[in-house]
Amino acid sequence: MNKCKNVSLTVYLNSSSQQDYLKRFYSLNLGDHRPPVRSVRSASTMEEKIREMQNFFGLKETGNMDPHTLNVMKEARCGVPDVDNFGFYPNRPKWKNHIITYTIARYTPDMKKEDVEKSVRSALKMWSDATPLKFIKLNHRKADIILCFPVAHGDFFPFDGPGGVLAHAFMPGMGMGGDVHFDEDETWTAGTQGYSLLSVAAHELGHSLGLTHSRDPSAIMYPNYRHQSNAKYSLSNDDVMGIQTLYGRPNKKLETQVASKKCDPTFPQLFDAVTLIENEICFFKNRYNVLTTYWNHLTQGHITTYLPSISSQIDAAYDIPAKGVAYIFTGRVMGSLRAGSIYEYGFSSRVRRVDAAVHVSEYGKTMFFVGEYDEHNRRMDPGFPRLIRNDWSGVPRRVDAAFKLQGKKKKKKGKKTQELQNVDLSSQLQIEYN
Structure with a gap:
């Protein structure tokens, strides 16, 4: 079925729609129309609200529906009021936790699913880059x-x-709090033919985090739609000041540390894979592995002593405690209770080996340093694999090993150690690299 969609913004506003606009966005309340006193009072209230709207958009405050005022009213915009109305949301609401989960419950047919995911992810990244907030996608x-x-x-x-209202969002809270609704009557796009989902999503997610509208036309939180190329969308100073007032500045990245300063001098400096199995951290090196319990007792032995069926060098490993299964990768082979091809698990044919893997049980996800795997649905997540630098800036292209310890993910590359924040799974990473 074809939807009649139109991105034209030149919609004629009659007196009724002008009143509706002021009621919706500026809390106009004309009451019941009892002549003659009430009509005079209504006219005064109407003029006051027009002036309020003109003041917000930096227009000349005439109190009349002049052409400049009408043109602003005709523009496509957000459905959230321009006046600070926290009647339902007292005390400048915000999320209590810095780890915030999100999901996309229904997609638009206007765009590919992966393009919708990418637009939302890019919109969230604008806000996470300016704050300590981290966003986790759930299914x-x-x-x-x-x-x-x-x-x-x-x-x-x-x-x-x-046209008209493109989307709206709710302030942080229970129930619908934080939710974002996009008008499916619009044409959504990742390009130029229609309304930019990245632009509108970034704006609405600002509301989801607790921000109101900005008077600055360059701000993401300006209420009227402004189209730019996706590469040019960024937070203005006003956006940054607003979001940091609520959540503070982003966390500083920890400095790089050399592994030899933390470990016994006889401990190997380079590893092929690391994983946590029950209470033991297993370090794999060539055909040997080293076991340590909470870093204070080391034992070393041949891989076949612990894993009789494995005789090759191990590339990556991870454990799922809930299943009681540890997965081992060696080349294109993935083994648990049985050996099989990694392609049976949904890996792209472009993948020749898995460099590192770490399972995050809280979200049922396994991060492979070739992609992200949904353990429940047994498939790769949309948008994966993608470049490591998209989620962890400063991390090299090649990762040797990774594991999770006490809620943190540790990641290794050679001799150096670095601890960073993950954009999607919101866990800290300790990374070693040459």
Whole structure:
């Protein structure tokens, strides 16, 4: 079925729609129309709200519906009011935790699923780069922020067809708090033919984090739609000041440390793979492995002593405690209770080997340093594999090993150690590299 969509912003506003605009975005309340006193009072209230709207957009405050005012009203925009109305959201609401989960409950047919994912991920990254916030994508509705493109929805804020209101969002909180709704009557795009999902998502997610509208036309939180190329979308100083007022500045990255300063001098400096199995950290090197319990007792032996079926060099390993299974990678072979090809698990044919793997049980995800794997659905997540630098800036292209310890993910590359933040899974990484 073809949807009648139109991105034209030249919609004629009659007196009724002008009143609706001021009611929706500036809390205009004309009351019941009882002449003659009430009509005079209503006219005064109307003029006051027009001036308030003109002041917000930096227009000349005439109190009349002059051409400049009408043109601003005709522009496509966000459905959240421009005035600070926290009647339902007192005390400048914000998320209590710095790790925030999100999910996309319904996708638009206008774009490929992976393009929707990428646009949302890029929009979230704008805010996480400026704050200590980290965002985790879930595949179910038990997320803090639910994004969707509903055909119809019962939140008492209906959309108005093509043009006009493009989307709206709710402030942080329970229930619908933080949720984002995009008008499916619009044409959504990652390019130029339609409305940029990246632009609108970045704006609406600002509301989801607790921000109101900005008067600065260069700000992401400016209420009216502004199209730019995706490469040019970035937070303005006003956006940064607003979000850091709520959540503070981003965490500083820890300095690089040399592994030899932390370990026994006789301990090997380079490893092929590392994983945590029950209470023991297993370090694999060539055909030998080293076991240590909480870093204070080392034992060394041949791999076949612990893993009789493995005789080759191990590239990566990870353990899923809930399943009681450890997975071992050697070349294109992945082994647990049985050996099999990595391609049976959904890896792209471009993948020749797995360099490192770490399982994050809280989210049912395994990070492979070739991609991210959904253990529940047994498939690679949309948008993977992608470049390591997209999630961990400063990390080299090649990673030797990774493991999770006490809620943190540790990552190794050669002799050097570095601890960073992961954008998607919000865990800390300790990385060793040459």
